[in-house]
Amino acid sequence: MKEARFVDGSLDALKKFPEIARRAAGYEIDQVQRGGLPRDWKPMPAVGKGVREIRIHSGGEYRIFYVAAFADAIYVLHAFSKKSQKTPHQEIDLAAERFRALVQSRERLGFK
Numbered sequence: 432m433k434e435a436r437f438v439d440g441s442l443d444a445l446k447k448f449p450e451i452a453r454r455a456a457g458y459e460i461d462q463v464q465r466g467g468l469p470r471d472w473k474p475m476p477a478v479g480k481g482v483r484e485i486r487i488h489s490g491g492e493y494r495i496f497y498v499a500a501f502a503d504a505i506y507v508l509h510a511f512s513k514k515s516q517k518t519p520h521q522e523i524d525l526a527a528e529r530f531r532a533l534v535q536s537r538e539r540l541g542f543k
Contacts, residue, residue, distance in 0.1 A: 432464050432465055432466075433463075433464045433466075433499070433503070433504050433505050434464070434503070434504040434505075435460050435463075435464055435504065435507060436504045436505070436506050436507070437507045438506055438507060438508050438509075438529045438532075438533060439529055441495075441507045441508060441509050441510050441529075442507070442510075444509065444510040444511060445495070445507070445510040448487075448493055448512070449489070449491070451489045451490060452487050452489040452490065452491065452493045455487045455489050455493075456485070456487055456493065456510070459487070459495070460485075460495070460497070460505070460507065463485075463497065463499050463505050464505055469483075469485045469486075471485070471486040471487075471488070472484060472485050472486060473486070475496055475523075475526070477523050477527070478496055478523055478526045478527045478530055479526075479527060479530035479531070479534070480500070481499070481500030482497070482498045482508065482526070482530060483496070483497060483498070484496055484518075491512055491513075492512065492513035492514075493510070493511070493512050493513065494509075494510070494511055494512075494513050494518070494522070495507060495509070495510045496508040496509045496526040498530065498533075501537070501542070503542070506533055508529045508530055508533070509522065509526040
Protein backbone atom coordinates (compact mmCIF):
# COMPACT_ATOMS: atom_id res chain seq x y z
CA MET A 432 0.00 0.00 0.00
CA LYS A 433 1.36 3.39 -1.00
CA GLU A 434 1.68 6.17 1.53
CA ALA A 435 -0.50 9.25 0.98
CA ARG A 436 1.46 12.50 1.12
CA PHE A 437 -0.30 15.83 1.20
CA VAL A 438 1.38 18.70 -0.64
CA ASP A 439 1.40 22.17 0.93
CA GLY A 440 -2.10 23.10 2.15
CA SER A 441 -3.98 20.20 0.60
CA LEU A 442 -4.59 18.43 3.93
CA ASP A 443 -5.82 21.62 5.59
CA ALA A 444 -8.18 22.20 2.65
CA LEU A 445 -9.47 18.63 2.89
CA LYS A 446 -10.12 19.06 6.61
CA LYS A 447 -12.48 21.95 5.75
CA PHE A 448 -14.81 19.63 3.81
CA PRO A 449 -18.02 18.68 5.64
CA GLU A 450 -17.69 15.40 7.55
CA ILE A 451 -19.53 13.27 4.98
CA ALA A 452 -17.34 14.62 2.16
CA ARG A 453 -14.17 14.08 4.27
CA ARG A 454 -15.16 10.46 4.85
CA ALA A 455 -15.82 9.96 1.15
CA ALA A 456 -12.46 11.57 0.35
CA GLY A 457 -10.70 9.29 2.82
CA TYR A 458 -12.31 6.23 1.24
CA GLU A 459 -11.34 7.31 -2.28
CA ILE A 460 -7.75 8.12 -1.28
CA ASP A 461 -7.51 4.72 0.43
CA GLN A 462 -8.64 3.05 -2.81
CA VAL A 463 -5.85 4.81 -4.70
CA GLN A 464 -3.30 3.88 -2.02
CA ARG A 465 -4.27 0.24 -2.52
CA GLY A 466 -3.70 0.48 -6.27
CA GLY A 467 -7.32 0.93 -7.28
CA LEU A 468 -9.23 3.79 -8.80
CA PRO A 469 -11.72 6.15 -7.20
CA ARG A 470 -15.39 5.62 -8.04
CA ASP A 471 -15.64 8.93 -9.92
CA TRP A 472 -12.53 10.46 -11.43
CA LYS A 473 -11.10 12.01 -14.55
CA PRO A 474 -7.60 12.75 -15.83
CA MET A 475 -6.35 16.31 -15.40
CA PRO A 476 -3.58 16.82 -17.99
CA ALA A 477 -3.96 20.60 -17.56
CA VAL A 478 -2.46 20.14 -14.08
CA GLY A 479 0.29 17.69 -15.05
CA LYS A 480 1.13 14.32 -16.51
CA GLY A 481 -0.54 11.56 -14.52
CA VAL A 482 -2.67 13.90 -12.39
CA ARG A 483 -6.24 12.83 -11.74
CA GLU A 484 -9.28 14.44 -10.16
CA ILE A 485 -11.43 12.66 -7.62
CA ARG A 486 -15.01 13.91 -7.82
CA ILE A 487 -17.11 13.77 -4.66
CA HIS A 488 -20.83 14.52 -4.81
CA SER A 489 -21.97 14.83 -1.23
CA GLY A 490 -24.24 17.73 -0.34
CA GLY A 491 -22.08 19.78 -2.66
CA GLU A 492 -19.29 19.23 -5.12
CA TYR A 493 -15.77 18.54 -3.89
CA ARG A 494 -12.61 17.83 -5.83
CA ILE A 495 -9.19 16.37 -5.03
CA PHE A 496 -6.26 16.50 -7.44
CA TYR A 497 -3.69 13.75 -6.92
CA VAL A 498 -0.88 11.95 -8.69
CA ALA A 499 -0.18 8.25 -8.14
CA ALA A 500 2.40 7.78 -10.90
CA PHE A 501 5.35 7.65 -8.50
CA ALA A 502 6.38 4.33 -6.97
CA ASP A 503 6.83 5.57 -3.40
CA ALA A 504 3.58 7.39 -2.64
CA ILE A 505 0.48 9.08 -3.91
CA TYR A 506 0.60 12.86 -3.65
CA VAL A 507 -2.52 14.86 -2.93
CA LEU A 508 -1.90 18.19 -4.65
CA HIS A 509 -5.07 20.12 -3.91
CA ALA A 510 -8.57 19.81 -2.44
CA PHE A 511 -11.41 22.28 -2.89
CA SER A 512 -15.15 22.71 -3.07
CA LYS A 513 -16.54 23.42 -6.49
CA LYS A 514 -19.16 26.12 -6.90
CA SER A 515 -19.72 26.07 -10.67
CA GLN A 516 -19.70 23.55 -13.52
CA LYS A 517 -16.31 24.61 -14.81
CA THR A 518 -13.24 24.18 -12.61
CA PRO A 519 -11.87 27.65 -11.85
CA HIS A 520 -8.50 28.44 -13.42
CA GLN A 521 -6.99 29.42 -10.07
CA GLU A 522 -7.64 25.90 -8.72
CA ILE A 523 -5.98 24.30 -11.75
CA ASP A 524 -3.08 26.78 -11.62
CA LEU A 525 -2.46 26.15 -7.92
CA ALA A 526 -2.42 22.38 -8.42
CA ALA A 527 -0.14 22.72 -11.48
CA GLU A 528 2.28 24.87 -9.48
CA ARG A 529 2.37 22.28 -6.69
CA PHE A 530 2.85 19.48 -9.23
CA ARG A 531 5.81 21.27 -10.87
CA ALA A 532 7.40 21.91 -7.46
CA LEU A 533 6.90 18.24 -6.52
CA VAL A 534 8.54 16.99 -9.72
CA GLN A 535 11.46 19.42 -9.32
CA SER A 536 12.06 18.42 -5.70
CA ARG A 537 11.97 14.72 -6.61
CA GLU A 538 14.48 15.32 -9.41
CA ARG A 539 16.82 17.16 -7.00
CA LEU A 540 16.64 14.19 -4.64
CA GLY A 541 17.36 11.72 -7.45
CA PHE A 542 13.91 10.16 -7.70
CA LYS A 543 12.35 9.35 -11.05
